[in-house]
Amino acid sequence: xxxxxxxxxxxxxxxxxxxxxxxxxxxxxxxxxxxxxxxxxxxxxxxxxxxxxxxxxxxxxxxxxxxxxxxxxxxxxxxxxxxxxxxxxxxxxxxxxxxxxxxxxxxxxxxxxxxxxxxxxxxxxxxxxxxxxxxxxxxxxxxxxxxxxxxxxxxxxxxxxxxxxxxxxxxxxxxxxxxxxxxxxxxxxxxxxxxxxxxxxxxxxxxxxxxxxxxxxxxxxxxxxxxxxxxxxxxxxxxxxxxxxxxxxxxxxxxxxxxxxxxxxxxxxxxxxxxxxxxxxxxxxxxxxxxxxxxxxxxxxxxxxxxxxxxx
Amino acid sequence: xxxxxxxxxxxxxxxxxxxxxxxxxxxxxxxxxxxxxxxxxxxxxxxxxxxxxxxxxxxxxxxxxxxxxxxxxxxxxxxxxxxxxxxxxxxxxxxxxxxxxxxxxxxxxxxxxxxxxxxxxxxxxxxxxxxxxxxxxxxxxxxxxxxxxxxxxxxxxxxxxxxxxxxxxxxxxxxxxxxxxxxxxxxxxxxxxxxxxxxxxxxxxxxxxxxxxxxxxxxxxxxxxxxxxxxxxxxxxxxxxxxxxxx
Numbered sequence: 001x002x003x004x005x006x007x008x009x010x011x012x013x014x015x016x017x018x019x020x021x022x023x024x025x026x027x028x029x030x031x032x033x034x035x036x037x038x039x040x041x042x043x044x045x046x047x048x049x050x051x052x053x054x055x056x057x058x059x060x061x062x063x064x065x066x067x068x069x070x071x072x073x074x075x076x077x078x079x080x081x082x083x084x085x086x087x088x089x090x091x092x093x094x095x096x097x098x099x100x101x102x103x104x105x106x107x108x109x110x111x112x113x114x115x116x117x118x119x120x121x122x123x124x125x126x127x128x129x130x131x132x133x134x135x136x137x138x139x140x141x142x143x144x145x146x147x148x149x150x151x152x153x154x155x156x157x158x159x160x161x162x163x164x165x166x167x168x169x170x171x172x173x174x175x176x177x178x179x180x181x182x183x184x185x186x187x188x189x190x191x192x193x194x195x196x197x198x199x200x201x202x203x204x205x206x207x208x209x210x211x212x213x214x215x216x217x218x219x220x221x222x223x224x225x226x227x228x229x230x231x232x233x234x235x236x237x238x239x240x241x242x243x244x245x246x247x248x249x250x251x252x253x254x255x256x257x258x259x260x261x262x263x264x265x266x267x268x269x270x271x272x273x274x275x276x277x278x279x280x281x282x283x284x285x286x287x288x289x290x291x292x293x294x295x296x297x298x299x300x301x302x303x304x305x306x307x308x309x310x311x312x
Numbered sequence: 313x314x315x316x317x318x319x320x321x322x323x324x325x326x327x328x329x330x331x332x333x334x335x336x337x338x339x340x341x342x343x344x345x346x347x348x349x350x351x352x353x354x355x356x357x358x359x360x361x362x363x364x365x366x367x368x369x370x371x372x373x374x375x376x377x378x379x380x381x382x383x384x385x386x387x388x389x390x391x392x393x394x395x396x397x398x399x400x401x402x403x404x405x406x407x408x409x410x411x412x413x414x415x416x417x418x419x420x421x422x423x424x425x426x427x428x429x430x431x432x433x434x435x436x437x438x439x440x441x442x443x444x445x446x447x448x449x450x451x452x453x454x455x456x457x458x459x460x461x462x463x464x465x466x467x468x469x470x471x472x473x474x475x476x477x478x479x480x481x482x483x484x485x486x487x488x489x490x491x492x493x494x495x496x497x498x499x500x501x502x503x504x505x506x507x508x509x510x511x512x513x514x515x516x517x518x519x520x521x522x523x524x525x526x527x528x529x530x531x532x533x534x535x536x537x538x539x540x541x542x543x544x545x546x547x548x549x550x551x552x553x554x555x556x557x558x559x
Contacts, residue, residue, distance in 0.1 A: 198466070198489070204352035205359070207369035245470050252473035255485035268486035275494040283501050289444070290509045292428035299430075301515055 029067045030054050048103050057150045070110040070149065087113070093123075099135040111142050111149070121220035126227070130184075138180070145170055162219075164212050168194065168203065171213045193258040209244070216240055320528035321545070329527050331390045335452070336524075338383035343500050345376040350493055380463050387456045408439035408540045413450070417443040439540040448507060455499050462492040 036051040057063055072086045086094070086106055093109035094101070101108035112119035122128040122141065130139035145162055146152050153160040161170045172191040174180045181188045194200040194213070202210040216232050223230035231240040234253075241248040261269040324332070348363040349372075366372035397403035407414050421443045423436040441449070465472040465488045476484060511521045516533060523529055535542045 198349075201349050201352045202369050202373075205348055205363050205369035205372075207373070209370065247470040249470070249473050251476050251478060251481040252470050254481035255469065257482075261486060265483055265486070267483040268490060271487045272490045272494070275490060279494050279498040279501075282498055283505070286502055286506045289425070290505050292425060294509065294513075296428040296430075297515055 025066045025068065030057075042103065044102065046102055052150055059153075060151045061154055062149060062152060069113075070107040071104060072106050072110060074104075093119075096123075096132045097141060099137050100131045100139070100141050102137075107149075108142070118220045125220060125222045126224050127222060138174075138183075140174060144173070162214075165206075167212045167214060168200075187258055187260075189260040190258045193260060197256060197258075199256070211244065319531040320526075321531060321534050322527060323523055323529045324527040326527070327393060329524065331386055331393075332524055334386040335383065338379040338386065339499075339503070341375055341379040342383065343496070345372040345379070346496055347500075348372065349376075350497065377467050380460070380467065384456065384460050384464070387452070387460070406544070408544050409441075410439075411441045411446055411449050413443075413446055417446060437539045438537060439544075440538055442537070444506065444510065451499070451502060455495065458491050458495045459499065462488040462495075466492055 030052060033050060033052050034054045039047040040050050041047055072090070090106060090109045090112065093112060094105035097108060098105050119142075123132055127140040130136045131141055143149060147161045155162055157163060158165065160166065168191065175186065176191045178188060180186065181190075195204065199211050203212065217225070218231050221229075223233075225232045227233060228235060230236065237253040238248055238250065241253045245252065259265060261272070263269075345366050348359050348366070348369075352359055352363075363369055363372055366375060394403070398405070405412075407416070420436040420438060423432060423434075424443075426432040427435050469485075473481075511517055511524075512519060529538075
């Protein structure tokens with residue numbers, strides 16, 4: 001019996017060792033931040049959600065991390081300022097992305113501590129430069145695609161915003177919006193045209209090998225399509241399409257543009273109109289013919305029966 | 313000639329029947345597997361279970377391509393067969409028995425519709441193929457030219473790209489896509505309405521005309537629906553009607 005007790009004592013002891021040191025601290029923060037209702041108004045007049053769903057957080061990929069791993073410093077102080085300096089590179093990045101990260105820029109920049117390569121790619125991408133250089137606030141940065149850092153799920157999980165069966169919807173959050181397309185001079189109906197294409201149709205049907213947005217355009221390092229570094233620029237498109245379509249040539253890669261058919265591409269537009277007329281016309285004639293024939297057959301069968309019998 | 317209820321005449325030989333069976337099987341496979349791709353909207357509740365029924369999007373795609381190639385081969389076989397028959401004199405052109413549209417078809421169509429709506433008391437006299445049957449037959453040629461060709465291009469796009477002219481590259485893919493999809497819909501609706509009415513729902517054929525299996529047509533039906541050919545046969549080959557013919 002004593003031995004058994006000792007065994008359990010050791011087991012429990014080792015469990016506490018396995019727990020990350022941050023656990024206790026997180027537990028303390030969540031004592032308040034796990035029970036808060038409503039939103040809080042910051043100095044700048046922004047309403048922010050400061051409650052954390054503890055269940056979802058602990059299940060997320062960051063569930064084992066402590067709060068102050070990212071939330072290194074607090075300007076608005078109902079809190080004691082956490083000890084420890086903010087590393088120089090993070091502080092720099094925090095000021096670079098301040099147009100985007102209005103609430104806790106340091107926490108937003110802290111992603112780079114672990115995800116350095118990805119962060120570097122993003123900051124050089126069209127999304128990153130939009131924020132860092134052009135100081136915009138509505139372009140994409142980490143959280144716009146991945147969701148709140150508190151609840152990020154593994155990519156393979158269906159709950160992840162960047163899961164392959166969610167990513168089109170996620171990109172569409174911005175790229176399906178007319179005001180974004182107008183502001184940044186982007187193509188309209190991008191998502192719609194993708195969904196109408198063979199790729200998009202197969203996507204909807206759950207084809208396992210179907211390309212999503214990121215398969216062709218890249219993810220973190222994304223460029224505007226006509227920049228030389230973009231995988232879908234004319235220089236790189238043959239290689240990019242060739243990943244799935246070996247032997248792709250210049251004429252083949254012209255097949256996908258996401259451009260809406262209309263004035264600048266009149267041939268498919270009018271071909272479709274013509275075919276609709278042809279199809280509808282033929283169907284109308286066929287329905288008309290069969291309808292009349294059926295009525296005449298009934299008439300002959302029912303009302304002119306005697307005549308037929310007479311013939312035989 | 314006396315027993316018109318049981319006597320039959322040979323209509324389609326075994327080759328034609330096999331060609332028709334291949335056509336119908338591949339047609340149905342293509343229509344069934346292609347349907348989900350044309351209407352993949354998850355809002356349409358059938359899409360999900362329907363594509364799973366065909367083994368998922370990938371398997372359905374393989375079935376669609378294989379069935380398409382077999383259908384094209386069937387079509388090529390048919391054309392070669394008919395041309396050979398014509399060249400060797402086994403099949404002869406005759407305005408009464410030909411499937412080629414002739415001027416009397418237009419006259420017959422007008423007459424037939426007048427009969428349907430009661431403006432005429434006499435049915436037009438048809439030869440071996442009435443105008444609807446000719447339309448049925450040539451619709452396959454149209455389908456092959458449009459759907460078959462665009463299907464090959466879409467199934468083997470990188471190969472097809474080699475043959476496409478550069479100036480067409482910016483619009484031709486979309487045209488092929490629209491052609492394939494729209495004309496397939498036309499083919500499906502045509503078969504569903506016209507062919508199903510003529511061969512399944514029509515009183516004397518209900519629930520199904522057996523001609524596609526036996527290749528034979530009842531003498532009564534022959535006399536009623538194809539009087540010109542009946543007269544021609546009676547004149548040329550009076551003894552043949554007693555003999556159901558060889559397949």
